[in-house]
Amino acid sequence: ETGVTQTPRHLVMGMTNKKSLKCEQHLGHNAMYWYKQSAKKPLELMFVYNFKEQTENNSVPSRFSPECPNSSHLFLHLHTLQPEDSALYLCASSYERLAGGLVGGTGELFFGEGSRLTVL
Amino acid sequence: GNSVTQMEGPVTLSEEAFLTINCTYTATGYPSLFWYVQYPGEGLQLLLKATKADDKGSNKGFEATYRKETTSFHLEKGSVQVSDSAVYFCALLNQAGTALIFGKGTTLSVSS
Numbered sequence A: 001e002t003g004v005t006q007t008p009r010h011l012v013m014g015m016t017n018k019k020s021l022k023c024e025q026h027l028g029h030n031a032m033y034w035y036k037q038s039a040k041k042p043l044e045l046m047f048v049y050n051f052k053e054q055t056e057n058n059s060v061p062s063r064f065s066p067e068c069p070n071s072s073h074l075f076l077h078l079h080t081l082q083p084e085d086s087a088l089y090l091c092a093s094s095y096e097r098l099a100g101g102l103v104g105g106t107g108e109l110f111f112g113e114g115s116r117l118t119v120l
Numbered sequence B: 001g002n003s004v005t006q007m008e009g010p011v012t013l014s015e016e017a018f019l020t021i022n023c024t025y026t027a028t029g030y031p032s033l034f035w036y037v038q039y040p041g042e043g044l045q046l047l048l049k050a051t052k053a054d055d056k057g058s059n060k061g062f063e064a065t066y067r068k069e070t071t072s073f074h075l076e077k078g079s080v081q082v083s084d085s086a087v088y089f090c091a092l093l094n095q096a097g098t099a100l101i102f103g104k105g106t107t108l109s110v111s112s
Helices: none
Strands: A004-007 A010-013 A018-025 A031-037 A044-050 A053-057 A064-070 A073-079 A087-094 A115-119 B003-006 B011-014 B019-021 B023-026 B033-038 B044-050 B056-059 B062-065 B075-077 B086-093 B100-102 B106-111
Touching: A004 A087, A010 A018, A018 A031, A018 A087, A031 A073, A044 A064, A044 A073, A053 A064, B003 B086, B003 B100, B011 B019, B019 B106, B023 B033, B023 B086, B033 B062, B044 B062
Parallel strands: A010 A115, B011 B106
Antiparallel strands: A004 A018, A018 A073, A031 A044, A031 A087, A044 A053, A064 A073, A087 A115, B003 B023, B019 B075, B033 B044, B033 B086, B044 B056, B056 B062, B062 B075, B086 B100, B086 B106
16 A cells, blocks of 8 residues: 555546546645656656645647646546557655755655546 | 656566666756655656765665766666566656656666
8 A cells, every 4th residue: 555546547538538546645645646658657746736836847848738626636637648658647646845955855756556548 | 957767667677686877967956866666557656866976876676876977867676576577767856946847768678
């Protein structure tokens, strides 16, 4: 039990479908992240939310739309995806700051098990 | 910009062999460095870290030393076990301290 839960674990969708990935954390963290994991490529940071506010968007196409209604939940809305978007999408959470200092922060991300997306 | 380069895998070893997985980085200043591990069917989890030059991170028999002269953070273990089979990711903390930048990952397969 990692404390970060992702659903669904597997998703197959056509290019015209609309679907959503969900992430939930029970660790009391205030920062949440979406990463994309593709074969033979570095993990790609997609979005960062800190206290429900988006702080980073790593030039992600608009067909990916994140939503963070509160510090415990993070969604990734998907529409009109392409086959090259097939990948493992990882959600992670952390304390407010990854860097050290008075606020704390160990630099540790807590990951979910991922949602395996296949776009046909 | 920030980037992390890891040796290409897969790495295939016999049980009790010595392990080295190379990692070098490009970054502004001296970022904190990390190794994460991903066991089959699971998410990534922190293995060890080092926050400044010459620091040595260690956990579960794995070690890595922060070398600023060579901008490296190589992962080592003296005697691997079958249970160490996993994908290992080297990572650095970006300058803003807001996110981790990962390498491609190196797959380790240990046979008995």
